Amino acid sequence: MHPMQVRCLSLYIIMVPLVCLLLLFSTATHGLSDSEAILNIKKSLVVGQAKALASWDAKTPPCTWPGVLCNSGSVWGLQIENLELSGSIDIEALSGLTSLRTLSFRNNKFGGPFPEFKKLAALKSLYLSNNQFEGDIPDNAFEGMAWLKKVHLAQNKFTGQIPTSVTKLPKLLELRLDGNQFTGQIPEFGHELHLINLSNNALTGPIPESLSMMDPKVFEGNKGLCGKPLETECDSPFKELPPQPAIRPKSSSRDPLVIKIIVTVLAILIFLGVIIVLINRNYRNKQLTLAVETGPSSLQKKTGIRDADQRRRGRHKSDHRNGSATATGVENTKLSFLREDREKFDLQDLLKASAEILGSGCFGASYKAVLSSGQLMVVKRFKQMNNAGRDEFQEHMKRLGRLRHHNLLPIVAYYYRKEEKLLVCDFAERGSLAVNLHSNQSLGNPSLDWPTRLKIVKGVARGLLYLQHDLPSLMAPHGHLKSSNVLLTKAFEPLLTDYGLIPLINQEKAQVHMAAYRSPEYLQHQRITKKTDVWQLGILILEILTGKFPANFSQGSEEDLASWVNLGFHGEWAPNLFDKEMGKTSHCEGKILKLLRIGLSCCEPDVEKRLDIIEAVEKIEELREQEGDDDDFYSTYVSETDGRSSKGVSSESINLT
Incomplete structure (x- = not known):
C-alpha cells in the first residue's frame, strides 16, 4: 500500500471515533x-x-x-x-x-x-x-x-x-x-x-x-x-498641569516696603471690584424679571433655555445698536397660551421655577415645575419637531388647544423656537399608566385592581373616539398611544398625552419612535390608516390585562404581544395569561375574557377585519363591573328614530364631550 494511503487510513481510523464522541456529548x-x-x-x-x-x-x-x-x-x-x-x-x-x-x-x-x-x-x-x-x-x-x-x-x-x-x-x-x-x-x-x-x-x-x-x-x-445632571462640575484638564518652579528673587532691603505697596494696591482693587459687582447686580435687578440673587433655577439648568435666550438678547442688543431690531426676536421669548381658563404666567416665571425631571422619552425630557404661586405644571421638551414651519406649527397648536375632553390632558401653553419647542401641560397626580402597571410593586404602591383597569380602558377608548371625531383630517389622530402616554388623575381617570403630533414631528424620527409606525399596516405596506389608533388601543388593552410590557416583544414579528396572547389564549380562562397584580378576579372572569377578545380584535393584522373605533368603544362600553350598573356615557343621548333610549353607537349619537 502506498505510504500516502496508509497515512490517510490512519487519520480516518483516529477521526471517526472522535467525531462520534463529540456527537454523543452534544446529544x-x-x-x-x-x-x-x-x-x-x-x-x-x-x-x-x-x-x-x-x-x-x-x-x-x-x-x-x-x-x-x-x-x-x-x-x-x-x-x-x-x-x-x-x-x-x-x-x-x-x-x-x-x-x-x-x-x-x-x-x-x-x-x-x-x-x-x-x-x-x-x-x-x-x-x-x-x-x-x-x-x-x-x-x-x-x-x-x-x-x-x-x-x-x-x-x-x-x-x-x-x-x-x-x-x-x-x-x-x-x-x-x-x-x-x-x-x-x-x-x-x-x-x-x-x-x-x-x-x-x-x-x-x-x-x-x-x-x-x-x-x-x-x-x-x-x-x-x-457633570450633568449632577450639580458637580468636572474639573478642567488644565488644572492637572504640573506647577512651574517658582523663581525666587534676590533679597533686598526694600522688600518690606514693596510688599506693603502691593498689599495696599490689591486691597483697593478688591474694594473697587466689590463696589462694581454691587452696582452691576442692582442694575440687573431693575432690568431683568429674574432676580440674580436666586441664581439660575433648576429648570434653567436642566433645559439650558435661559442661556439660549441670553444669547438671543445679546444679538438683539447688537441689532438695536445697528438699527435693525426685529419684533420676531421679542416674540421668541414669550409663552403662547392655548387655554383662557388657566392662570397666566410668563416664560421667566416658568424658567425660575424649581423643577424635577419626570422622565426622558424618545423626543425629549419631561419636567415637573413648581411655580412661585404653588401651581404644578409639566414641561415637555421636544427637539425633533421641525416638520412644520412657524405659521403651520402655531396653527396646529391652536387646533389642539381647542380640544376639550375629560380624558385628554390639555396643552396649556407652548414655547416656540426653531431648534426646540416646549409644551406646558397640567400635572397628573399619579403619574403614567406605565409606572402604575409595571413599577408600583417596586415603589411600594398598591397595584391596579380589575375595576380600575376597566375604568382606565373605557376612558382611553372615549378619548380616542373624541380625537377621531374632532381631528378628522389626521389619519392617526393620536398616533403615539402607549402606557407611558396615558396619565392618571388622583381618581384613576386616564388622560391621553402626546396626541396629534404626527404632522409636527420630523418624519424620519416619527417612523423610528412613534407607536403608529409599529402597526402591522405600516410594517407591511408603509402606511397608516384610520384604524392604526385602534391597533394601539388593542396593544394597550393587552398590556393592561397581562401586565406584559409591549417593548419586551419585537413589534410586527411572531413574538409581539398580540401573537403571544393568541398563543396562550384558547377561548377559556388561563390564569398564567393575566396579571396576578389584578387581585381577586373570580367574580368577573367572564368580563375580563370579553375585554381580552376585544383587545385581540383591535390587534387584527388585517385592517379590513379589524374593529373600527366606534365598534371598539361600543363593545368596551357594554362591559359593566356589576349587572345593572349604569354609565352616563350613554345616558346623554337618545335615538331619534323611534324616540326610545338607544344603546347603538354612531358618530352622531355619542356625546363626545
Whole structure:
C-alpha cells in the first residue's frame, strides 16, 4: 500500500471515533428534555430553605413546578427567587432549555464570579439582584447576547469597570448595577435606555452626554462623578498641569516696603471690584424679571433655555445698536397660551421655577415645575419637531388647544423656537399608566385592581373616539398611544398625552419612535390608516390585562404581544395569561375574557377585519363591573328614530364631550 494511503487510513481510523464522541456529548447536553435539563440545574444548587424545589420531580411535568414559566408546553423562563439558594449555576444545563428567554435568581445567596451567561444567546431578561456575586465582570461577558433587554445585577459585590459589552447590546432597555463596587468611568451607551441605575458604586469621571438627562438619583453614592445632571462640575484638564518652579528673587532691603505697596494696591482693587459687582447686580435687578440673587433655577439648568435666550438678547442688543431690531426676536421669548381658563404666567416665571425631571422619552425630557404661586405644571421638551414651519406649527397648536375632553390632558401653553419647542401641560397626580402597571410593586404602591383597569380602558377608548371625531383630517389622530402616554388623575381617570403630533414631528424620527409606525399596516405596506389608533388601543388593552410590557416583544414579528396572547389564549380562562397584580378576579372572569377578545380584535393584522373605533368603544362600553350598573356615557343621548333610549353607537349619537 502506498505510504500516502496508509497515512490517510490512519487519520480516518483516529477521526471517526472522535467525531462520534463529540456527537454523543452534544446529544447528552442539548438532546435532554426540559425536565431533565432543569433537574440537572437542581443538582448544582444548594437549597437553603427546607422543602424548596422538592416538587421538582421527574414524576410530574416541569410546567407544573413552582418557578418554571411555560408557553405552549415549552419552558421559556425560570423564576427561582427568595429561596436562599447557593452553589453554582449550571450554564451547560441551562443551555439545554432551548426556549429559555428569561432567568431570575433574585434574592438568593449565590456567590463567586459572574457565570458565562453569554452561552445563552437567546436570553432576553437576566435578574441576579440581591446575591453575593463578586469580582470583575469580564469585558466580553455579554458578547453575542443580541436579544438581551433587561440586566439587573444590583446589590452584589461586583468590582472593576462596567463591561463595555453591556453597552453594545442592541436591544437593552433596563440596566441596574446599583449597590456594587464598580470603579472607573461610565462608558457611553449606544442608544437610549428606559431605566438605568448606577447609584452606590465607586464610579468616577464625567457622566456621558447620553445619560445627562437622567434623574440625578441614579448616580447618587458615586463621589467621583461629575457633570450633568449632577450639580458637580468636572474639573478642567488644565488644572492637572504640573506647577512651574517658582523663581525666587534676590533679597533686598526694600522688600518690606514693596510688599506693603502691593498689599495696599490689591486691597483697593478688591474694594473697587466689590463696589462694581454691587452696582452691576442692582442694575440687573431693575432690568431683568429674574432676580440674580436666586441664581439660575433648576429648570434653567436642566433645559439650558435661559442661556439660549441670553444669547438671543445679546444679538438683539447688537441689532438695536445697528438699527435693525426685529419684533420676531421679542416674540421668541414669550409663552403662547392655548387655554383662557388657566392662570397666566410668563416664560421667566416658568424658567425660575424649581423643577424635577419626570422622565426622558424618545423626543425629549419631561419636567415637573413648581411655580412661585404653588401651581404644578409639566414641561415637555421636544427637539425633533421641525416638520412644520412657524405659521403651520402655531396653527396646529391652536387646533389642539381647542380640544376639550375629560380624558385628554390639555396643552396649556407652548414655547416656540426653531431648534426646540416646549409644551406646558397640567400635572397628573399619579403619574403614567406605565409606572402604575409595571413599577408600583417596586415603589411600594398598591397595584391596579380589575375595576380600575376597566375604568382606565373605557376612558382611553372615549378619548380616542373624541380625537377621531374632532381631528378628522389626521389619519392617526393620536398616533403615539402607549402606557407611558396615558396619565392618571388622583381618581384613576386616564388622560391621553402626546396626541396629534404626527404632522409636527420630523418624519424620519416619527417612523423610528412613534407607536403608529409599529402597526402591522405600516410594517407591511408603509402606511397608516384610520384604524392604526385602534391597533394601539388593542396593544394597550393587552398590556393592561397581562401586565406584559409591549417593548419586551419585537413589534410586527411572531413574538409581539398580540401573537403571544393568541398563543396562550384558547377561548377559556388561563390564569398564567393575566396579571396576578389584578387581585381577586373570580367574580368577573367572564368580563375580563370579553375585554381580552376585544383587545385581540383591535390587534387584527388585517385592517379590513379589524374593529373600527366606534365598534371598539361600543363593545368596551357594554362591559359593566356589576349587572345593572349604569354609565352616563350613554345616558346623554337618545335615538331619534323611534324616540326610545338607544344603546347603538354612531358618530352622531355619542356625546363626545
